[in-house]
Amino acid sequence: MTMDKTDQDKNDANVHPINSDTDDIGSKESRLRRRGIYLIPNLITTGALFAGFYAIVAAMNGKFEPATLAIFAAILLDTADGRVARITHTESKFGAEYDSLSDMVAFGVAPALIAFTWTLSSLGKVGWVVTFIYMACAALRLARYNTQGDNKSFTGLPSPSAAALVVCAIWAMDDLLLPGEVVEVWMSWVIGLLIATSGILMVANFNYMSPKMYNFAGKVPFISLVAVVIVFAIILSKPPEVLLTLAILYALSGPARFLWERYKKPTV
Numbered sequence: 001m002t003m004d005k006t007d008q009d010k011n012d013a014n015v016h017p018i019n020s021d022t023d024d025i026g027s028k029e030s031r032l033r034r035r036g037i038y039l040i041p042n043l044i045t046t047g048a049l050f051a052g053f054y055a056i057v058a059a060m061n062g063k064f065e066p067a068t069l070a071i072f073a074a075i076l077l078d079t080a081d082g083r084v085a086r087i088t089h090t091e092s093k094f095g096a097e098y099d100s101l102s103d104m105v106a107f108g109v110a111p112a113l114i115a116f117t118w119t120l121s122s123l124g125k126v127g128w129v130v131t132f133i134y135m136a137c138a139a140l141r142l143a144r145y146n147t148q149g150d151n152k153s154f155t156g157l158p159s160p161s162a163a164a165l166v167v168c169a170i171w172a173m174d175d176l177l178l179p180g181e182v183v184e185v186w187m188s189w190v191i192g193l194l195i196a197t198s199g200i201l202m203v204a205n206f207n208y209m210s211p212k213m214y215n216f217a218g219k220v221p222f223i224s225l226v227a228v229v230i231v232f233a234i235i236l237s238k239p240p241e242v243l244l245t246l247a248i249l250y251a252l253s254g255p256a257r258f259l260w261e262r263y264k265k266p267t268v
Contacts, residue, residue: 038090041081045095045102048077052106055167059114064174067114068167074106075160100142107159108138111166115195118170119188127188130196137199138162144203154208157201157251161208165198165247166191172240198251206254 051074058067081099085091112131120127138159148155173187235242 037094038085038088038092040088041085041090041095042098044077044081044084045099048074048081048106049102051077052102052110055106055110056113059110059117064114064118064170067110068171071106071110071114071163071167074102074110075164078103078106078160096146100146103142103159104139107163108135108142111163112138112195115166115170115191118174119183119191120195122183122185122188123192126192130192130199134162134166134195134199137202141202153210156204156206157198157208157254159202161247161250162198162202164243165251166195168240168244168247169194172244175240201251201254204254206258208250208254208257 051070055067055070055074058064058070078099081095085095112135115134116127116131120131123130141156141159141162144156145154169191173183173191177183
């Protein structure tokens, strides 16, 4: 006696019933796994966020050198979280968005408030206008970076470099003052011009070198290590002045590269 296809399907269904409860549990577990976050890179990003917050609090209490060091700590942590995520294969959309929010606090809000607290408040409306320009440009720079994807060079001055330029200038000028001495007017205008220029450079279409252009994992000549030691020694001899010089040179490298590529003579 033959069995038609419909009866055969019914028998197969009875032999292998579909367990809907198990499927629901599995889908719930899958959704929970998708909603989870990677701890290590996001923990480093949280450290950068805290460093930016600490810089703001330190500046509000008149401690500008610790505020500057906190910004540099945020720069190191911001560099580390992305590298750790790539090495451990823990990159995620959540981590990228969280990193941008942390960068906005540490390299957008914190340097602007440090500058405003140190001297820009004495300039009245000009002070808070240039402060807002810097913060707005930092936000625009980060938004543009998120939409550009992974490039080997930066379009516009990176926000960590802009933050380093601002806080190093404040650190260097603050060292020139005696304890209790009032900030001079020319210093206020220099910082105002510098913070406005840094903001404009962040949104300009100048290309800046990125560490991604270099392979630090490969072998290098022994003399390279000696050069690194010498550079560290020079920086430690006069940290504010040396770091400010390096920050200025990097900030000017974008416009200089643009002018060179535009006006260089074509080779024959």
